[in-house]
Amino acid sequence: MPQLTETADWPTPLKPGAYEDSFLLGLYERMVTIREFEDGVKFLFLEGSMPGTIHQCQGQEATAVGVCSALREDDFITSTFRGHGHALAKGLTVESLLFELFGASTGCCKGKGGSMHVGDMSKGMVPGIAIVGGGIPLAAGMALAYKMRKEPRVVACFFGDGAVAEGAFHEGVNLAAIWDLPVIFACENNLYGASTRVDLVMRNARIAERAATYGIRAETVDGNDVLAVHEATLAAAADCRAGKGPVLLELLTYRRTGHSRRDACHYQPQDEREAWARRDPIERLGARLIEAGAADAARLQEIRREVQAHFQRAVEEARRQPMPAPGDIADDVLA
Amino acid sequence: MRRLSIAEALREGIAEEMRRDPSVFCLGEDIAVPGGWGGAFTVTLGLEEEFPDRMLNTPIAELGFFGAAVGAAVAGMRPIADVQYGDFLFLAMDQIVNNAAKLRYMSGGTVSVPLVMRAPVGATGRGSQHAQSMERYFTGVPGMKVVAVSNAYDAKGVLKSAVRDDNPVLIFEHKLLYGSKGARTEPGAVDATSEVPDEDYTVPLHRAAVRREGSQVTILAWLLMAHLASQAAERLSAEGIEAEVIDVRSLSPIDYETIGASVRKTGRVVLVEEGPRSGGVSAEIAAGLMEHCGNDLLAPVVRVASPDVPVPFTPVLEEAYRPDVARIVEGVRRVLRD
Ligand SMILES: Cc1ncc(C[n+]2csc(CCOP(=O)(O)OP(=O)(O)O)c2C)c(N)n1
Numbered sequence: 001m002p003q004l005t006e007t008a009d010w011p012t013p014l015k016p017g018a019y020e021d022s023f024l025l026g027l028y029e030r031m032v033t034i035r036e037f038e039d040g041v042k043f044l045f046l047e048g049s050m051p052g053t054i055h056q057c058q059g060q061e062a063t064a065v066g067v068c069s070a071l072r073e074d075d076f077i078t079s080t081f082r083g084h085g086h087a088l089a090k091g092l093t094v095e096s097l098l099f100e101l102f103g104a105s106t107g108c109c110k111g112k113g114g115s116m117h118v119g120d121m122s123k124g125m126v127p128g129i130a131i132v133g134g135g136i137p138l139a140a141g142m143a144l145a146y147k148m149r150k151e152p153r154v155v156a157c158f159f160g161d162g163a164v165a166e167g168a169f170h171e172g173v174n175l176a177a178i179w180d181l182p183v184i185f186a187c188e189n190n191l192y193g194a195s196t197r198v199d200l201v202m203r204n205a206r207i208a209e210r211a212a213t214y215g216i217r218a219e220t221v222d223g224n225d226v227l228a229v230h231e232a233t234l235a236a237a238a239d240c241r242a243g244k245g246p247v248l249l250e251l252l253t254y255r256r257t258g259h260s261r262r263d264a265c266h267y268q269p270q271d272e273r274e275a276w277a278r279r280d281p282i283e284r285l286g287a288r289l290i291e292a293g294a295a296d297a298a299r300l301q302e303i304r305r306e307v308q309a310h311f312q313r314a315v316e317e318a319r320r321q322p323m324p325a326p327g328d329i330a331d332d333v334l335a
Numbered sequence: 336m337r338r339l340s341i342a343e344a345l346r347e348g349i350a351e352e353m354r355r356d357p358s359v360f361c362l363g364e365d366i367a368v369p370g371g372w373g374g375a376f377t378v379t380l381g382l383e384e385e386f387p388d389r390m391l392n393t394p395i396a397e398l399g400f401f402g403a404a405v406g407a408a409v410a411g412m413r414p415i416a417d418v419q420y421g422d423f424l425f426l427a428m429d430q431i432v433n434n435a436a437k438l439r440y441m442s443g444g445t446v447s448v449p450l451v452m453r454a455p456v457g458a459t460g461r462g463s464q465h466a467q468s469m470e471r472y473f474t475g476v477p478g479m480k481v482v483a484v485s486n487a488y489d490a491k492g493v494l495k496s497a498v499r500d501d502n503p504v505l506i507f508e509h510k511l512l513y514g515s516k517g518a519r520t521e522p523g524a525v526d527a528t529s530e531v532p533d534e535d536y537t538v539p540l541h542r543a544a545v546r547r548e549g550s551q552v553t554i555l556a557w558l559l560m561a562h563l564a565s566q567a568a569e570r571l572s573a574e575g576i577e578a579e580v581i582d583v584r585s586l587s588p589i590d591y592e593t594i595g596a597s598v599r600k601t602g603r604v605v606l607v608e609e610g611p612r613s614g615g616v617s618a619e620i621a622a623g624l625m626e627h628c629g630n631d632l633l634a635p636v637v638r639v640a641s642p643d644v645p646v647p648f649t650p651v652l653e654e655a656y657r658p659d660v661a662r663i664v665e666g667v668r669r670v671l672r673d
Binding site: 076107108109110111112113114117119120121122126127129131134136137138139140141142143144145146148149167168170171172174175178179331332333334335 | 358360388389391393394396398399400401402403404405406407408409410411412414429430433434438439440441442443444445446447449477478480500501502
């Protein structure tokens with residue numbers, strides 16, 4: 001079972017001057033935005049005002065924000081059914097996301113995507129691919145296009161530990177490897193695929209070790225340390241842009257919510273949940289910010305309140321958004 | 336004008352499109368190995384000499400390279416993916432159906448997937464897993480176009496249209512129609528060569544083609560069956576029965592305008608399909624005819640199709656499997672009796 005043995009349980013203090021305070025506060029705000037968004041959406045969903053199903057990412061904010069903050073604006077990400085955090089981290093607005101979840105025609109996919117397919121090409125995010133592993137070869141193909149056109153872009157491909165068992169993982173990673181494609185395979189190893197623990201379905205649950213099979217570089221990263229993820233992604237992106245081929249990042253993290261809908265998550269042992277709760281990515285960055293004097297507790301509280309207020313305003317707006325007309329059903333099937 | 340085989344015409348079409356547009360490239364297994372086959376049926380033979388960076392040999396990984404083709408298309412390229420044998424489309428099904436055909440719609444029209452997929456089909460002495468007629472599995476998938484080509488002129492023109500189309504387009508080709516030469520020759524092949532002009536031209540993706548005019552009955556067929564239908568019509572003509580033969584060609588969407596005009600003239604329809612009868616494309620067309628021109632039908636439609644069995648290997652059974660000229664003639668006689 002993957003444990004965080006190789007990384008300290010609590011990150012080392014911030015090196016003075018290594019980062020601008022505004023950058024660090026930006027990371028903090030994004031993670032808080034994702035957490036508040038997900039908690040708010042959960043409420044709306046349970047209350048019954050939001051249609052469909054939801055797969056949420058509370059606890060995994062540092063993987064989304066750590067990866068995306070290391071990318072350039074015109075780099076792309078591919079995502080999964082669990083894409084709200086990726087979307088917010090890549091720069092989609094709370095509004096365009098929320099409107100989409102409500103099914104409004106003003107949502108990021110005009111209401112035709114929904115929770116599992118959020119994305120926005122103009123922000124560098126392909127709509128989420130909800131078939132486990134399905135985005136992996138696709139990301140390789142996008143990177144192939146950039147390589148063929150000699151564009152210095154990279155693609156960060158998010159997927160879960162469960163996807164590693166799919167043929168698409170093997171085929172996609174192998175293609176990216178043989179063609180030296182600029183793909184960052186960002187595996188969010190949250191220890192569970194739906195309700196199944198990763199070690200029940202994998203003899204080798206240390207996913208980074210798979211990279212050797214394909215002849216590519218890999219790293220296991222503390223996925224609850226946003227700066228560790230950011231730095232690993234920066235290095236991976238630099239390798240990609242230098243033509244060194246793909247990099248696999250195994251981001252160890254934990255889902256602090258059910259898999260989907262009303263999943264009460266009884267399969268996660270109590271002590272495990274508590275241990276990971278103590279590693280909460282937002283609290284960890286917050287503590288480091290305070291320790292380094294980049295912000296005080298009041299400032300962090302203020303950020304949270306602003307984010308909450310923004311979310312509430314967005315919900316009010318979302319409730320007033322136009323729904324697509326039934327007559328529009330056949331739009332966008334073919335070009 | 337020159338007379339070209341389907342394989343030659345496709346090769347020429349691919350080369351011309353790659354010259355015209357640098358975003359066009361090919362990927363597939365064995366498609367660009369110097370001294371190799373040029374894909375399983377010689378279509379891409381030698382293209383790697385002119386386009387060394389745009390003819391990509393892939394590992395044997397259909398899901399992977401179809402997925403990569405979808406991704407490249409999403410990122411603005413115009414890939415042509417070659418699947419060797421249509422049967423292997425099943426391995427790439429997820430990428431084709433769940434990604435290629437849906438990304439435009441579920442993104443609210445903001446993602447384009449200008450992808451061309453080429454798939455050889457048809458029973459040719461190889462047994463059940465290299466023989467299927469795959470059309471049925473894709474014609475019911477919204478978000479993509481499906482075309483079946485039966486002569487060299489069409490093959491080149493359709494390919495060029497498909498490359499320029501902003502949608503995923505799946506082109507079915509028949510192994511017995513390629514006219515491949517040398518070691519890749521197919522025993523039992525039918526001559527599908529045609530005159531191909533030197534200048535640039537395209538063939539629309541949504542139009543059926545009337546191959547033979549006739550007044551008494553309409554025979555609808557595609558791929559190899561379109562040729563057999565024409566042969567059947569010649570035989571019937573000797574008996575004084577004039578059949579109109581339509582190469583349906585565009586399987587999704589289906590051109591009910593051309594087909595309907597013929598049915599209004601003849602009132603009788605025989606549908607010919609290689610591939611099992613149950614759940615076939617001809618079932619869909621039969622239902623479509625009821626909706627579009629049911630009142631013009633003077634007799635129930637007749638379907639000539641293969642039995643509901645996997646394609647058998649032994650030649651005697653493969654012969655019995657696939658509709659032939661005699662069965663088509665018999666189908667026409669049946670629809671005229673009613
Ligand atoms: C091919 C496929 N099989 C099954 C599912 C149903 N399913 C949705 S999410 C999921 C678990 C995925 O686990 P993982 O890849 O680890 O991602 P995580 O949920 O942990 O983010 C399953 C089985 C699916 N969407 N696609």
